[in-house]
Amino acid sequence: MAIHEKTLIDPDRILQHDHLVVDGVDVSGSWNTMITPRTLTDYEEHFEEIIQSYSGGENVHRCWQCGSCTNSCTMYAQNVDFNPRYWIYLIRLGLKAELMKDKDIIWQCVSCNKCTNICPKDVRPEGVMKATAHWLEDNGLTPKTLSTHFDEEFTHQCIEFGRIEDTEVMVGFFKRSGQPLVQAWIVEFGKRLTKRLPLGQLAKMGMNVVFRPKTKSWGKTGEVLAEYVKAQKEAAHHG
Amino acid sequence: MSAQDTVLVVGAGPAGLSAAATIASMGKKAVIVEKEDVLGGAPIISGYAKLVPSGEWAKDAIGRMVSRVEGDGNVSIHKSTKVTQVAGEAGNFTATLSNGDKLDAGAIVLGTGFTHFDSINKPEWGFGTYEDVLTTTQMEQMVGTGQIRCPSDGRVPERVAILLCVGSRDRQIGREWCSKICCTVSTNLAMEIKEISPSTDVFIYYMDIRTFGLYEDKFYWKSQEEYKTKFVKARIAEVTKSPDGRLLVKGEDTLVKRPIVIPMDLVVHAIGMDPNALNPEIAKTFGIGLEKHGFIDRAEQYTNSQGTTRKGIYVCGSATGPETIDDSIAQGQAAGSRAVADLYGQQKVAS
Ligand SMILES: Cc1cc2nc3c(=O)[nH]c(=O)nc-3n(C[C@H](O)[C@H](O)[C@H](O)COP(=O)(O)OP(=O)(O)OC[C@H]3O[C@@H](n4cnc5c(N)ncnc54)[C@H](O)[C@@H]3O)c2cc1C
Numbered sequence: 375m376a377i378h379e380k381t382l383i384d385p386d387r388i389l390q391h392d393h394l395v396v397d398g399v400d401v402s403g404s405w406n407t408m409i410t411p412r413t414l415t416d417y418e419e420h421f422e423e424i425i426q427s428y429s430g431g432e433n434v435h436r437c438w439q440c441g442s443c444t445n446s447c448t449m450y451a452q453n454v455d456f457n458p459r460y461w462i463y464l465i466r467l468g469l470k471a472e473l474m475k476d477k478d479i480i481w482q483c484v485s486c487n488k489c490t491n492i493c494p495k496d497v498r499p500e501g502v503m504k505a506t507a508h509w510l511e512d513n514g515l516t517p518k519t520l521s522t523h524f525d526e527e528f529t530h531q532c533i534e535f536g537r538i539e540d541t542e543v544m545v546g547f548f549k550r551s552g553q554p555l556v557q558a559w560i561v562e563f564g565k566r567l568t569k570r571l572p573l574g575q576l577a578k579m580g581m582n583v584v585f586r587p588k589t590k591s592w593g594k595t596g597e598v599l600a601e602y603v604k605a606q607k608e609a610a611h612h613g
Numbered sequence: 614m615s616a617q618d619t620v621l622v623v624g625a626g627p628a629g630l631s632a633a634a635t636i637a638s639m640g641k642k643a644v645i646v647e648k649e650d651v652l653g654g655a656p657i658i659s660g661y662a663k664l665v666p667s668g669e670w671a672k673d674a675i676g677r678m679v680s681r682v683e684g685d686g687n688v689s690i691h692k693s694t695k696v697t698q699v700a701g702e703a704g705n706f707t708a709t710l711s712n713g714d715k716l717d718a719g720a721i722v723l724g725t726g727f728t729h730f731d732s733i734n735k736p737e738w739g740f741g742t743y744e745d746v747l748t749t750t751q752m753e754q755m756v757g758t759g760q761i762r763c764p765s766d767g768r769v770p771e772r773v774a775i776l777l778c779v780g781s782r783d784r785q786i787g788r789e790w791c792s793k794i795c796c797t798v799s800t801n802l803a804m805e806i807k808e809i810s811p812s813t814d815v816f817i818y819y820m821d822i823r824t825f826g827l828y829e830d831k832f833y834w835k836s837q838e839e840y841k842t843k844f845v846k847a848r849i850a851e852v853t854k855s856p857d858g859r860l861l862v863k864g865e866d867t868l869v870k871r872p873i874v875i876p877m878d879l880v881v882h883a884i885g886m887d888p889n890a891l892n893p894e895i896a897k898t899f900g901i902g903l904e905k906h907g908f909i910d911r912a913e914q915y916t917n918s919q920g921t922t923r924k925g926i927y928v929c930g931s932a933t934g935p936e937t938i939d940d941s942i943a944q945g946q947a948a949g950s951r952a953v954a955d956l957y958g959q960q961k962v963a964s
Pocket residue numbers: 623624625626627628629646647648649652653654655656661663664665666694695696724725726727728729749750753794798884885886889891895929930931932936937938939941
C-alpha cells in the first residue's frame with residue numbers, strides 16, 4: 375500500500391533504497407518504501423542497574439509510575455516532552471532505544487528537586503536525571519555539559535599543579551567547551567581591572583599566567599590523587 | 614464473677630462486638646470496655662452509608678451487632694471507659710478501669726481498631742483550605758442525608774473527583790501500607806453519588822485499583838460499566854481553585870503523557886486507615902508490642918493467629934492493620950474462641 379502521509383511516521387522508521395531492482399523490475403525510491411515495526415522486542419535487563427551505579431540513581435527501582443514528579447516538574451511546565459516519570463519507566467525496563475529519543479533534553483533538569491519533595495516512593499527523580507545525564511555523557515551519547523567541562527578543567531589543574539590559577543581555568547574551560555577566548559564581558563572586565571588595581575598586583579597576576587607556579591613539593595601528590603580519583607570512579611560503577 | 618468465667622473485651626467496633634457475642638454464645642461472660650459513649654466503632658461513630666459488600670446501611674448492619682450484645686445476659690458493657698492498668702498473668706488478670714472499678718478476667722481481647730488518616734497532613738490536596746474538598750467519611754455522611762451538594766454554596770456538583778490513596782502508600786508521610794478497603798469504598802461511593810444525583814459525573818484518580826477478590830466485578834466493573842464512573846491513571850499533585858469558584862485538579866495523566874488541569878465541583882479524599890492514635894498508650898497499659906507501622910503486633914502467625922506478644926491477650930480487626938468489616942468480624946470470632954479456650958485451660962497458649 376502506498377504511504378500517503380510519511381510525516382506521521384518517525385523518519386528513522388522509514389526504510390527506502392534509492393536504487394533497487396528485484397527480479398528485473400526497477401523498484402527504486404518510493405516503490406520499495408518499508409516501515410520498520412514499532413513492536414518492542416526485548417528489554418535490556420541490566421540497564422536499570424547501570425543507572426543505579428551512578429550517584430543519584432540508586433532508588434530508581436522504587437518507582438510505581440504515579441506521575442507526581444512529572445506533574446510538579448519545572449522543566450515539564452516548559453516542555454511536555456521532559457517527562458521524568460516516563461524516562462524512569464524506560465530505564466526500569468531497559469527500553470534504551472526509546473530513552474535515546476529524548477537524550478538531548480534529559481540534561482536540562484534544573485535540579486530544583488520539586489520532584490524529590492513530592493515523590494511518595496522516595497525515588498529521588500532529580501538524582502535519576504543526574505545519573506542518566508552522566509551515563510549519557512560517559513558513553514559519548516551527548517555532548518558534555520558546560521559544568522562538566524568546567525569541572526574537568528578545574529580538576530585537571532588541581533592535580534597537575536596542586537592549585538588553580540583563575541585565568542588558566544577560564545582559558546582551559548573556554549577551549550574545552552569550544553567557546554571563543556575573547557568574549558565581550560572579559561574585555562570589559564580586563565579594562566576595569568587595569569583601571570582600578572594597583573600596578574604591583576597586576577604585574578603579579580601577569581607573572582602567574584606566564585610561569586604557572588606549582589604548590590611546593592607537589593611532585594608525586596598529583597599522580598597519587600589522579601590514581602585515587604580513577605579508582606573511586608571505577609568502584610562507583612562496578613562496585 | 615470469677616476470672617475463670619470472664620473475658621475482658623476492649624473496644625466495641627465490629628471486631629470487639631463479634632468477639633463479645635462469640636464469648637457469650639459459648640456460655641462465658643464478656644465485659645466490654647469502650648472509650649466512646651456509643652457502640653459500633655468507626656461505621657457508627659463516623660456515620661458510614663451503605664456498606665461494602667452487603668449494600669446494607671451501616672446503622673442497620675452494625676446496629677444488629679450492637680443490639681445482639683446489648684440483649685445478651687452474658688455481656689456487660691462499660692461505655693465512656695478505658696482500661697488504665699493490667700496486673701496478673703494469663704488465666705488471672707486484674708484490670709483497673711478509668712472509673713476506678715477493678716475487674717478479674719482470665720483472658721483479654723483487644724478490638725481497639727484504627728484512626729482515620731487526617732487529610733490536613735496533605736495540604737497540597739486542599740482539605741481544610743477549600744470547603745468543597747471532603748474526605749470519604751464526610752462523603753459517606755452526605756450520602757446518608759440523601760442529597761449530593763457542594764458545601765460552599767449548596768449547588769449540585771456537575772463533577773466529583775475521588776483521589777485514591779490519601780494517607781496510604783506514601784513514604785513522604787511515613788505511611789507505607791495500603792489501606793485495603795478505600796478502593797472498593799470509593800467505587801461504591803461513586804455509584805451511590807450517581808444514584809442520588811444522576812447529573813453528577815464521578816472521576817476516580819488512581820495509581821492502582823485494588824478491588825480484591827469478589828469486589829472486582831461487584832464494585833470496580835459495575836461502577837465503570839453501569840454507573841459510568843471514569844477512571845484516570847494519575848496521582849493528583851495539587852488541588853487549587855479557579856477564578857469561577859470551581860476546584861482544579863492538577864496532575865499528569867500518565868497514560869496520555871499530558872499535564873491535566875481539570876475543573877471539578879467536589880474533591881473527595883479516599884482516606885486511609887492509620888494505626889489507632891492511642892496504640893502507644895495501649896501497648897504500655899497491656900504490656901504488648903507494636904509492629905513496625907504502629908499497629909498491634911501478633912504472636913506466632915499460624916498457630917496463634919490472634920495472639921499478641923503477651924500470653925493471654927488477643928487482638929482482632931483493624932487494630933492489627935487495615936481490615937474490612939467482614940474480616941474484623943471473623944477475627945473477633947477467632948479471638949473470642951481462643952480466649953474462651955484459655956478459660957477452659959484446654960489449650961496450651963502458644964507463646
Ligand atoms: C471511609 C471508610 C469507609 C469504610 N467502609 C467500609 C465498608 O463499607 N465495608 C467494610 O468492610 N469496611 C469498611 N471500612 C473499614 C471499616 O471501618 C473497618 O473494617 C472496621 O471499622 C474495623 O472494625 P474494628 O472493630 O476493628 O475497629 P473500629 O471500627 O475502629 O472500632 C474500634 C473501637 O474501639 C474503641 N477504642 C479504641 N481505643 C480504645 C481504648 N483504648 N479503650 C477503649 N475503647 C477503645 C473505639 O472507640 C471503637 O469503638 C471503611 C473504612 C473507611 C475509612
